[in-house]
Amino acid sequence: MKVFLTGGSGMVGRNVIEAARAAQHDMIAPGSRDLDLTDRAATFAAIAEIQPDIVIHAAGRVGGIQANIANPVGFLVDNLDMGMNVVLAARAANVPRVLNLGSSCMYPHAAPNPLKEELVLTGALEPTNEGYALAKVATSRLCDYVSRSEQGLSYKTLIPCNLYGLHDKFDPNVSHLVPAIIRKVHEAKQNGDGTVEIWGDGLARREFMFSGDLADVIWECVERFDDVPSLMNVGIGRDYTINEYYQAAAEVIGWSGEFVHDVTKPVGMKQKLVSNERLTSFGWTPETSLKDGLAKTYEHFLAVTKQQRV
Ligand SMILES: NC(=O)c1ccc[n+]([C@@H]2O[C@H](COP(=O)([O-])OP(=O)(O)OC[C@H]3O[C@@H](n4cnc5c(N)ncnc54)[C@H](OP(=O)(O)O)[C@@H]3O)[C@@H](O)[C@H]2O)c1
Known part of the structure; x- marks a missing residue:
């Protein structure tokens, strides 16, 4: 076509x-x-x-x-x-x-x-x-x-x-949640920081x-x-808490510090999950797990930042 x-x-x-x-x-x-x-x-x-x-x-x-x-x-x-x-x-x-x-x-x-x-x-x-x-x-x-x-x-x-994924924007001024988490945790690892701050209680759910x-x-x-x-x-048919995104990113990146919550910061909507009933009837399901998707995105982030340094 x-x-x-x-x-x-x-x-x-x-x-x-x-x-x-x-x-x-x-x-x-x-x-x-x-x-x-x-x-x-x-x-x-x-x-x-x-x-x-x-x-x-x-x-x-x-x-x-x-x-x-x-x-x-x-x-x-x-x-x-x-x-x-x-x-x-x-x-x-x-x-x-x-x-x-x-x-x-x-x-x-x-x-x-x-x-x-x-x-x-x-x-x-x-x-x-x-x-x-x-x-x-x-x-x-x-x-x-x-x-x-x-x-x-x-x-x-x-x-x-x-x-989220390849060709995402990692600049903290414009990035969405997942690339922002990747950058934050990566920088904590690089700087040897023992803690990473999460806005709010981390219990809001996102897909x-x-x-x-x-x-x-x-x-x-x-x-x-x-x-x-x-x-x-x-959609993927399920959501995760903000805390779960941080934990999964920490595992992928290989950082083992602690997360601290600043509950005075805004958290936005409690949940945003789309129904995938029509998508399932259409006959399609996503195949990338959160861990695999984060690993591929992190690899992409490392390649992009390396390129920017050259
Ligand atoms: N990212 C998400 O999480 C998300 C979620 C749901 C839906 N969507 C939808 O998916 C679509 C693509 O999103 P994205 O994340 O790929 O956005 P993106 O990375 O910001 O890309 C936007 C694209 O639109 C082009 N564009 C902007 N203004 C234009 C204009 N005046 N004329 C021609 N092209 C123009 C940009 O071209 P230049 O780079 O040359 O400016 C770029 O190729 C959008 O409709 C968005 O609403 C995105």
Whole structure:
């Protein structure tokens, strides 16, 4: 198939490109410098010229809580523009399939866990990333409207849980939980520190999927597109406490100090686990254990930091 991938330089996109299954397809993945997806005319022209069999939309303005709070306008407008432009350009070029990537931020912040797909748009969103989430919800609904109103076009959305893995961001200013833990524990080992501090009591629960597994399910969806529900969570089916992520990372890194908790620090939501019922019915399960995923990510971190020193 001729596959047009957006966000090919990002964590998700790079894993999609590097997956073994990518070699079976003709991949076109322009970087943001070659194609700015917020530029409507350029996006329409590129997709019309390429005429792909499928678009995988994995580009986005992605960031942590601080970045979202600091710039809600940017997170709403850029993600909305990218989503609208990509989906409408695909429709205009009569591209039969779009696989759009959403986010678990699309769920109401008070929704019960595990988060089922039908709960989207049933309540208020988490205020700290509302702009980003609104853009994700709108793009997903647009995919749905196009599928319902245009014969022969089928546009679907995957909602991945949190991700970690190769090509993650390890810079403490922008990193998410798992790469931040890896860096902290690695530095404690290097400096010979006996303790590592965890914000809060460490009992909040989080679900993280290895990015290589997300790439695998994306290819499974590309290849069995008709079997994919119009909206489908992608998760590992279980969550771990923050303490468990730290303990697993310490074992992988080989650091045997103690964790101390600063309970005056904020911890965020108590739990965020997506339901994997639809994913299980679709017939896919992730294969990377937390230990293996952390080991691969740590190896990647060491390689990246070594490269930066050279
Ligand atoms: N990371 C997670 O934990 C997670 C979890 C759930 C869902 N997702 C979703 O998965 C998708 C990819 O996330 P990621 O983690 O791979 O993010 P990422 O590493 O930050 O990558 C974002 C990608 O989007 C591209 N991009 C940004 N603005 C663009 C623009 N104006 N025009 C063209 N391309 C642009 C970036 O290109 P440049 O590098 O050239 O700027 C980069 O390739 C996003 O939709 C995100 O919401 C991610």
